[in-house]
Amino acid sequence: xxxxxxxxxxxxxxxxxxxxxxxxxxxxxxxxxxxxxxxxxxxxxxxxxxxxxxxxxxxxxxxxxxxxxxxxxxxxxxxxxxxxxxxxxxxxxxxxxxxxxxxxxxxxxxxxxxxxxxxxxxxxxxxxxxxxxxxxxxxxxxxxxxxxxxxxxxxxxxxxxxxxxxxxxxxxxxxxxxxxxxxx
Amino acid sequence: xxxxxxxxxxxxxxxxxxxxxxxxxxxxxxxxxxxxxxxxxxxxxxxxxxxxxxxxxxxxxxxxxxxxxxxxxxxxxxxxxxxxxxxxxxxxxxxxxxxxxxxxxxxxxxxxxxxxxxxxxxxxxxxxxxxxxxxxxxxxxxxxxxxxxxxxxxxxxxxxxxxxxxxxxxxxxxxxxxxxxxxx
Numbered sequence: 001x002x003x004x005x006x007x008x009x010x011x012x013x014x015x016x017x018x019x020x021x022x023x024x025x026x027x028x029x030x031x032x033x034x035x036x037x038x039x040x041x042x043x044x045x046x047x048x049x050x051x052x053x054x055x056x057x058x059x060x061x062x063x064x065x066x067x068x069x070x071x072x073x074x075x076x077x078x079x080x081x082x083x084x085x086x087x088x089x090x091x092x093x094x095x096x097x098x099x100x101x102x103x104x105x106x107x108x109x110x111x112x113x114x115x116x117x118x119x120x121x122x123x124x125x126x127x128x129x130x131x132x133x134x135x136x137x138x139x140x141x142x143x144x145x146x147x148x149x150x151x152x153x154x155x156x157x158x159x160x161x162x163x164x165x166x167x168x169x170x171x172x173x174x175x176x177x178x179x180x181x182x183x184x
Numbered sequence: 185x186x187x188x189x190x191x192x193x194x195x196x197x198x199x200x201x202x203x204x205x206x207x208x209x210x211x212x213x214x215x216x217x218x219x220x221x222x223x224x225x226x227x228x229x230x231x232x233x234x235x236x237x238x239x240x241x242x243x244x245x246x247x248x249x250x251x252x253x254x255x256x257x258x259x260x261x262x263x264x265x266x267x268x269x270x271x272x273x274x275x276x277x278x279x280x281x282x283x284x285x286x287x288x289x290x291x292x293x294x295x296x297x298x299x300x301x302x303x304x305x306x307x308x309x310x311x312x313x314x315x316x317x318x319x320x321x322x323x324x325x326x327x328x329x330x331x332x333x334x335x336x337x338x339x340x341x342x343x344x345x346x347x348x349x350x351x352x353x354x355x356x357x358x359x360x361x362x363x364x365x366x367x368x
Contacts, residue, residue, distance in 0.1 A: 042295075042302055044258065047231040050248060064234065064251040074228065078262065080269040083303035087264075111226075118226050119267035 024092050024127050024171070028077065031170030041174055043079030043086060048072075073107035075122070081177060085120040092127040098151035099126055101144065109144065112137045121181045125164065125173060129154055133161030134176045208276045208311050208355070212261065215354030225358055227263030227270060232256075257291035259306070265361060269304040276311040282335035283310055285328065293328065296321045305365045309348065309357060313338055317345030318360045 025045075035041040054066040075089040091103045104124075115122040115137065122137035139160045143152055162176045209229075219225040238250040259273040275287045288308075299306040299321065306321035319336075323344045327336055346360045 036298070039298075039301060042298055042304070047233040049231040050234060050251075062253055064248065064253070067234075067248040067251060069246055069248070080271075080299060080302045080304040083269065084267060085264040085269040114220070114223075114226055115264060117223060118264045120226070120264040 024090050024125070024132070027166065027171040028090050028125070028173075029170070031167075031172055031174075032077070032079075034169040035174060041079060041081040041086075043077055043081070045077050046072075046074065071105060071107070073105070074111050075108060081121070081174065082182065084182075085115075085118075086122075086177065087115055087120060088123045088125060090125040090127075095151075096129045096154070098153050099128055099157060100151045102150065104140075109141075112141060116141065121177065123177075123180075125171070126157060126161070128157060132164040132166065132171055133157050134164055134173055134180065135161040136180060208274050208309070208316070211350065211355040212274050212309070212357075213354070215351075215356055215358075216261070216263075218353040219358060225263060225265040225270075227261055227265070229261050230256075230258065255289060255291070257289070258295050259292060265305070265358065266366065268366075269299075269302075270306075270361065271299055271304060272307045272309060274309040274311075279335075280313045280338070282337050283312055283341060284335045286334065288324075293325075296325060300325065305361065307361075307364075309355070310341060310345070312341060316348040316350065316355055317341050318348055318357055318364065319345040320364060 029045060032041075032043045032045070035043060049070040049072060050067045051070055052064055052067045054064070056063040056065050075087045077090070078085070078087040080086070089104065089108065091099070093099050093103065112122050124135045124137070124140055126133050126135055135157060140152075143156060162180055164171055164173045164176055166172075213229060216225075216227045216229070219227060233254040233256060234251045235254055236248055236251045238248070240247040240249050259271045261274070262269070262271040264270070273288065273292065275283070277283050277287070296306050308319045308321070308324055310317050310319055319341055324336075327340060327344075346364055348355055348357045348360055350356075
């Protein structure tokens, strides 16, 4: 028995990536597949956390009849690169001038602090003003610990972030990870 | 709006852990909480992968009306310990003499090989014959690559595995990880 893919995608508004016919998430999923198939890295999107309320056991395959989406307390992607632990979140913003902090939940901010504490590699990928930036977790935390603003200005992202190139295989972020986290 | 926890648990048969009133999964979830709360490690159970078929958008919170369970292609738990990537699977068996290989899917075996290739820490936790053992991923792969049997004999697990102690905080496996993977 086969079902169509995650229905969430259907209802997503492809604001910024619409010209290219794909969204940031697709582009990252594509490059992650490329990394896995070419033995470069093992990085996966975590399944959406849900709470299951009701399951139907009548059929040969169990069917979930009622469930709800839980708020994520960790970031969307995690995995393994050269023995190291990597975790990151990818977000698009319609704004061309700033990244709204409401995009990252309180629990996720604590989680970023925890990853830093345990020497993991952690970052955000932010699509803003038609560019993709990798912003290190520590630079994100430093910003929010020293501001009362509700968003990160584009100028901060341009200054502290690293441009990531879109390739035919997707958003090729792993060489930036090499440069930023492993060559220090 | 709150719902009861994952309904799967209700229908699980607590065969081996029944005397203690908890299952292997609960015991690992407890110790993982302990590790997180005490800044020892960041290890989580991955959400169960599901395929969503139908979602109801009528209410303030979206409700999943139909979904199905996907077969996992990775292992149950992953996370970060001292900068390293860790992934493992936990399984109980009713058998007192061998661990049926049917417990680990083909995709998961390939995934274990991949983690080894990328220098991650990977292992199984096996509850068998009233003991919990940590069996290194490499020892698991070596076994299945050199056998036509459909199960791992207890004697192999006793010889190559490492006993893990149950504590009041749960199944305390991280000191075994230290000894086996980090002191080499």
